[in-house]
Amino acid sequence: MSTLPFWATVLTFGLVIGMAALLLNIEAGWGGMWDLGIAGQVAVGAYSYALLTSPPDAVVPGLGLPFWAAMVGAGLITMIVSALIGWPTLRLRGEYFLITTFAFAEIIRQLIVIQRGLTGGTFGVTGIDKPFAEYFLPSAYPFILLGLAAAATVLVLLVSQRVSNSTYGLTLRAARDNEPLARSMGTAVDRVRIATYALVGLMTGLLVAPVYVWFLGALVPASFTTHLTFLVWTGLVIGGLGSRLGGLIGAVVLTVASEAVRLISVDPEHASRLAAFQPFLVGVLLIVLLRWRPEGLLSERGAFRKRAKPLDRIRRDDPQTLEAVSA
Amino acid sequence: MTRRRGSVIPLLLSSLVVAACAEPGGPSAADSGGASDDGGDIVFGQLLGITGDYASFSPPAIEAAQIAVDEINEAGGVLGREVTLATEDNRSTVDGAIAGYQKLVSVDGAQVLGSLESDGIVALYDTITEQQLPTICSSCGTTFLDDKGGEYFFRVTASDSDAGLIAAQLARDAGYKNMSMIVQNTEGASGPAEVAEAAFSGIEGNEVNTVTIEPGRSSYAAEVDQALSTNPDVIYVGAGIEAGLPILREIHRRGYDVPIIVSPDLILPETTTVPNADNLVAALGAFDVDSPTYESYAERFQERTGEEPSPGLYDANNYDQYILFALAMQAAGTTDGSEVASKIIDVASAPGTKVYSYAEGLEALENGEEINFEGASSSLDMNENGNLVSPQLSILRIVNGEWAPTESVAIDSSLRPSA
Incomplete structure (x- = not known):
């Protein structure tokens, strides 16, 4: 027996959580919007994808679109829903914003449960369209899925990097650090934040949610509880809130560390003790991290320090060159 | 440096894919039920x-x-x-x-x-x-x-459908014609309730009034009022303990003294303390304790754990x-x-x-x-969908302040939608 399919599955899940953490980092790390509704956004994207790909004659009928069109559709739908949610919630600050986004995520989950005709209710949606599944053995598909997840992660990373290096990203961080000052400089803070919320919705629906759906193989409302939100947040905190790659690294470390426990072989009688070791391990990981690296494995300062270095050097070594560059 | 690191990841992934796809044999050989017959x-x-x-x-x-x-x-x-x-x-x-x-x-x-x-x-x-x-x-x-x-x-x-069917069967066998159902809108509660509603209302002359509730409310007075508005002769409460307790108390506060069929989630010590506890009745999966399989199993289970087998577990x-x-x-x-x-x-x-x-x-x-x-839990006769044909169930009532099985009952399959 090989452990490779198992690790492919674990890494795929790690990348899904990592992508969500990278997007959450744009919102919470750079934008200061501590969002507890990420599970709701993923749910909207996941159900949109599933319903757009589901055949019209299925138990839960859909439009029967190809997977790529459904990804685009799910991205747009999640973006619109996120903007609609963001419009009232982003008027709130701090814990009020946090509680409201949490409430919206629960409302979305309850709507999924209630709207049985549309979403399958607690039955969920099965028969998910997985890209290229027909060309591979079921035992090989975990590797294909890992490849797809890696490709999606690269795209999310590119967007995240682009945001971090852009004026828009700097504006987002400026509004987080000193909102009155940012406003006095003419920055439309509310518009920037709603745009960020919508961007995160777009990327969640376009990439995170479809890969999560492929990973799950079926949708049930229980997949979108607060457990998912806290998993994403834990990954981001471990990796480093505000850093460029921290969310991804933290989520992968968290997932791999949690699942590696499964490979310890014990008698069935001791399985419960081994299983209890997993939350213990996660707890210890967080405590150790908060004690010795309170900013996470990577920090925001470290992430943005590199860009400052060349300019610092120029300033230090040759003031005239700096003047020339500035000119 | 960055470029070199970037090329390693796709290389690793493609190696994994190649390794996986290189498995010999078709789906029937490689994918049929886990390990090979070797x-x-x-x-x-x-x-x-x-x-x-x-x-x-x-x-x-x-x-x-x-x-x-x-x-x-x-x-x-x-x-x-x-x-x-x-x-x-x-x-x-x-x-x-x-x-x-x-x-x-x-x-x-x-x-x-x-x-x-x-x-x-x-x-x-x-x-x-x-x-x-x-x-x-x-x-x-x-x-x-x-x-x-x-x-x-x-x-x-038993299927959750059976939990719904047994509720309808209990009401039918007691001769009730007018049922009000108060059902929590969550996973686990709505499924059995829908089956109970369909089975009970499918009997000629019966009427059902269903009221849906959300968990976590501070009061359920309006919902109970709506449920009692049709003057039911039996009430079904399908809810978790958080919503179930205030609902049961509200029914009692209004002086409504009719049997109340509760879902398995309410078979808890807390419900034995409500003022209308004597009106409560519930059904739960039961073990066939007379079966030789059960006797043999129960003895070994008790030896290993020091406890009796429990249908609820x-x-x-x-x-x-x-x-x-x-x-x-x-x-x-x-x-x-x-x-x-x-x-x-x-x-x-x-x-x-x-x-x-x-x-x-x-x-x-x-x-x-x-x-x-013949299983330790019950007869395991299955229909073509792999479901138990006639799962063993017990009727529970509150006796001396505790939930206790009072009789065994088998599902009347004529109540099933397909029957």
């Missing part, structure tokens, strides 16, 4: 919520599974091979079920899978069907399986599923997933010689007989 130990997989919401169910379930595996090995194993039990935690979550399933199938080489809970069953349904892994659920009541099982999925417990059901797997595998003469799955209903159902242990079943099979394994 000698060595046979692995029975067990995937259950050892941590998380379902954690309280797992210790007795694991003990019961081990009792079954010990019994199988003492009788000579399956196809002359030892059986081992591989246990994985699904963390009571869907993603935990997927990772645990992958570990059981790819690392442990599980050839059958038992003990999944409802959410895990729904999530893994397509994957398990594709991989042709025989799967029995010992505790999942999801109505999803009512018409989707029978090929690779089976269950040895589904331990005997867990024992039954592994004996069924072993008998089906023996009957199939192979560990091939599709072959084993095709024998599960045969060895669980009539016709055939009734057997009450693995050793008896093995002997009968070796003599060329058809068998009908």
Whole structure:
């Protein structure tokens, strides 16, 4: 027996959580919007994808679109829903914003449960369209899925990097650090934040949610509880809130560390003790991290320090060159 | 430097893909029910919520599974091979079920899978069907399986539909005609209630008034008012304890003195203290305590744990599923997933010689007989969808301040929608 399919599955899940953490980092790390509704956004994207790909004659009928069109559709739908949610919630600050986004995520989950005709209710949606599944053995598909997840992660990373290096990203961080000052400089803070919320919705629906759906193989409302939100947040905190790659690294470390426990072989009688070791391990990981690296494995300062270095050097070594560059 | 690192990841991924796709044989050879039929130990997989919401169910379930595996090995194993039990935690979550399933199938080489809970069953349904892994659920009541099982999925417990049917049956048998239902709008509560509503209102002259509630409200006065507006002669309350208690108290506060059928979620010590406790009645899956299989199992369970088997924890059901797997595998003469799955209903159902242990079943099979394994939980006769034909249920009432079984009852199959 090989452990490779198992690790492919674990890494795929790690990348899904990592992508969500990278997007959450744009919102919470750079934008200061501590969002507890990420599970709701993923749910909207996941159900949109599933319903757009589901055949019209299925138990839960859909439009029967190809997977790529459904990804685009799910991205747009999640973006619109996120903007609609963001419009009232982003008027709130701090814990009020946090509680409201949490409430919206629960409302979305309850709507999924209630709207049985549309979403399958607690039955969920099965028969998910997985890209290229027909060309591979079921035992090989975990590797294909890992490849797809890696490709999606690269795209999310590119967007995240682009945001971090852009004026828009700097504006987002400026509004987080000193909102009155940012406003006095003419920055439309509310518009920037709603745009960020919508961007995160777009990327969640376009990439995170479809890969999560492929990973799950079926949708049930229980997949979108607060457990998912806290998993994403834990990954981001471990990796480093505000850093460029921290969310991804933290989520992968968290997932791999949690699942590696499964490979310890014990008698069935001791399985419960081994299983209890997993939350213990996660707890210890967080405590150790908060004690010795309170900013996470990577920090925001470290992430943005590199860009400052060349300019610092120029300033230090040759003031005239700096003047020339500035000119 | 960056470029070099970037090229390593795709290289690694493509190596993994190539390694996976290079597996010899077609789907039937590589993907049929986990490990190959190549000698060595046979692995029975067990995937259950050892941590998380379902954690309280797992210790007795694991003990019961081990009792079954010990019994199988003492009788000579399956196809002359030892059986081992591989246990994985699904963390009571869907993603935990997927990772645990992958570990059981790819690392442990599980050839059958038992003990999944409802959410895990729904999530893994397509994957398990594709991989042709025989799967029995010992505790999942999801109505999803009512018409989707029978090929690779089976269950040895009552469906949530049965919980709904028994509520309708209780009301019908007591001669009630007008039922009001107060139902919490959450997973687990709405499914049985919908079945009860359909079954009861399907009887000529009966009327049903259903009121849906949300959990977590501070008062349910308006909902109870709406439910009592039709002057019902019986009330059904399908809710968790948080909403159930204030609803029961509100019914009493209004002086409404009629029988109240409650869902299994309310069979708790807290409900024995409500003022109208004497009006409460409930139905729950029960073990067939007169069965020789149960007597033998209960003795061993008590020896290992010091406790009695408990229908609410589904331990005997867990024992039954592994004996069924072993008998089906023996009957199939192979560990091939599709072959084993095709024998599960045969060895669980009539016709055939009734057997009450693995050793008896093995002997009968070796003599060329058809068998009908009678489980420790109840008769395991299954319909074509892999559901129990007539699960054993008990009626519970509050006696001397405690919930206690007062009578056994079998489902009247004429109430089923398909009947």
